[in-house]
Amino acid sequence: MVTTSGFTNAPATRAILTFLVSASLATSILSLKPYLPLKPTPHLWPYLQLWRILTFQLAYTSSTELLFSAAIIYQLRVLERIWGSRKFASFVVASYGLCMAGTVSLGLVSKMLTLGWWGYIPSGMTAIIISLVAVWRRELPRLGGFKILLDDSSTSTRGIELSEKWTIYLLTAQLALSQFPYGLLPALVGWIVGNAWADELVPGGLVRWRVPGWIVGEDAAGKRGREQYEGLRRRLEEENQDGMREVSDGVARGRQGGQEERRGFLGGVGRYFGGGT
Numbered sequence: 001m002v003t004t005s006g007f008t009n010a011p012a013t014r015a016i017l018t019f020l021v022s023a024s025l026a027t028s029i030l031s032l033k034p035y036l037p038l039k040p041t042p043h044l045w046p047y048l049q050l051w052r053i054l055t056f057q058l059a060y061t062s063s064t065e066l067l068f069s070a071a072i073i074y075q076l077r078v079l080e081r082i083w084g085s086r087k088f089a090s091f092v093v094a095s096y097g098l099c100m101a102g103t104v105s106l107g108l109v110s111k112m113l114t115l116g117w118w119g120y121i122p123s124g125m126t127a128i129i130i131s132l133v134a135v136w137r138r139e140l141p142r143l144g145g146f147k148i149l150l151d152d153s154s155t156s157t158r159g160i161e162l163s164e165k166w167t168i169y170l171l172t173a174q175l176a177l178s179q180f181p182y183g184l185l186p187a188l189v190g191w192i193v194g195n196a197w198a199d200e201l202v203p204g205g206l207v208r209w210r211v212p213g214w215i216v217g218e219d220a221a222g223k224r225g226r227e228q229y230e231g232l233r234r235r236l237e238e239e240n241q242d243g244m245r246e247v248s249d250g251v252a253r254g255r256q257g258g259q260e261e262r263r264g265f266l267g268g269v270g271r272y273f274g275g276g277t
Contacts, residue, residue, distance in 0.1 A: 007077060009080070009081050010077035010080045010081060010085070011085055011216060011217065012080055012085045012088050012089045012092070012216055013073060013074070013076065013077040013080050013088070014077075016073060016092060017070060017073045017074065020059065020060075020066070020069065020070070020073070020125060021066065021070060023058050023059035024059040024060045024061075024066050026059075027059045027061070028061075033061040035052070035055075036055070036056055036058075036059060036060075036061050036123035036124075037056065037061065037120065037121065037122055037123045038052045038053065038056040038104070038107070038120075038121040038123070039119055039120055039121070040107060040108055040111050040119055040121075041111070041116070041119055053100060053104055054100070056100075056121060056123045057096060057099065057100060057123070057124065057125055057127070057128065058123075058125075059123060059124065060123060060124040060125075061122075061123055061124070062124075062178060062179070064178055065122075065124055065126070065175060065178045065179070066124075068171050068174050068175040068178065069124065069125060069126070069129055069175060071171055072129050072132075072133065072168060072171050072172060072175065073129060073132075075167075075168055075171075076129075076132050076133070076136050076168075078136075078140070079132065079135065079136050079139060079140075082139060082140075083139075085216040085217075085218070086210050086211060086213060086215075086216050086218055087210065089211050089215060089216050090209060090210045090211045091132075091135070091197065092128060092132075093211055094197075094202070094206045094209065095127075095128045095131045095132070095190075095193055095194070095197070096128055098131075098193045098202065098206075099127035099128050099131060099186065099189055099190055099193055102127070102189040102192065102193060103121060103127055103185060103186050103189045104121070106185055106188070106189060107119075107121045107185060110185065118182075118185075120182050121182065121185065121186070122179045122182050122183055122186065124186075126175055126176065126183060126186045126187055126190065127186035127187065127189045127190035127193070128190060129172075129175065129190065130172060130175070130176065130186075130187050130190030130191050130194065131190040131191070131193040131194035131197070132194065133168060133169075133172050133190075133191075133194065134190070134191050134193075134194025134195050134197075134198065135194045135195075135197055135198050136168070137165070138194075138195070138198040139198075140165075142163045142164070142165070143163075143164055148160045148162065172187075175187070
C-alpha cells in the first residue's frame with residue numbers, strides 16, 4: 001500500500017517516532033517509570049501532582065506497547081504524505097490536548113462510577129496513536145483485500161473478508177489490550193477524538209488550526225523555493241530579452257535587405273528602359 005520507502009516526505013512522523021522511543025528508553029534507564037502512569041488517588045488528590053496530567057502521554061513503561069506503537073506510527077506515515085507535514089503535526093498537537101483532557105475526565109468518571117475500583121490510567125501515546133488510526137481509516141479508501149475460507153471445499157463461498165488494512169487494525173487491537181482493562185479507556189478516547197476530528201466536531205475550530213511553519217521546516221523550505229524561483233525568473237527574463245533583441249535585430253536586417261533588394265530591382269529596370277548598361 002505504501003510505495004515510498006522509509007521516512008521520505010514524512011519528517012514529522014520520524015520526529016514523533018524518534019521522540020517516543022528516546023523518551024521511553026530514557027525513562028527506563030533513569031528509573032523514572034513510576035512517575036509516568038496516572039492514578040487519580042493519590043497522585044491528583046491528596047498529593048496534587050498535577051504535572052502528571054501533562055506528562056503521562058510522553059512515554060511508555062512497557063516495551064511491548066512501545067513496539068506496537070512504533071510499528072503503527074511507521075505505517076501511518078502515509079497520512080503525513082497525504083496531508084502534508086504541517087497539517088499532520090497540527091493534528092498530533094491538537095490530539096495530544098484533546099486526548100489528555102478526555103482520558104483524565106473519563107478516568108475520574110470511571111473511578112466514581114466503579115466506587116474507586118477503576119483508578120489507573122496507563123502511560124503512553126495510545127490515545128493519540130489510535131486517533132491517528134481512526135483518521136487514517138477515514139482518509140484512505142480500501143484498495144483491496146482477501147478472503148479466508150472456512151472450509152476446504154472448492155465450491156464454498158463462506159469465509160472472512162479482510163482488507164489490506166488488517167495488519168494496522170491487529171496492531172491497534174494489541175495496543176489497546178496491552179494493559180487490559182485499563183488500556184481500553186485511552187483507546188476509546190482516541191477513537192472518539194479521531195472520528196470527531198474527521199467529522200469536524202472538535203471545538204474551537206481545531207480542524208483549521210495549524211502549527212507555525214518553522215516547526216516542520218516549511219518556512220526555510222519555502223524561502224529556498226522562493227529564492228530558486230526568483231533566480232529562475234530572472235534568468236528567463238534575461239533569456240527573453242536576449243531573444244527579443246535577436247528577433248528585433250533579425251527583423252531590422254530583413255527590412256534593410258528588402259529595401260536594398262527593391263532599390264536594386266528598380267534601378268535595374270530604370271537602366272534597362274533608359275538604355276543604360
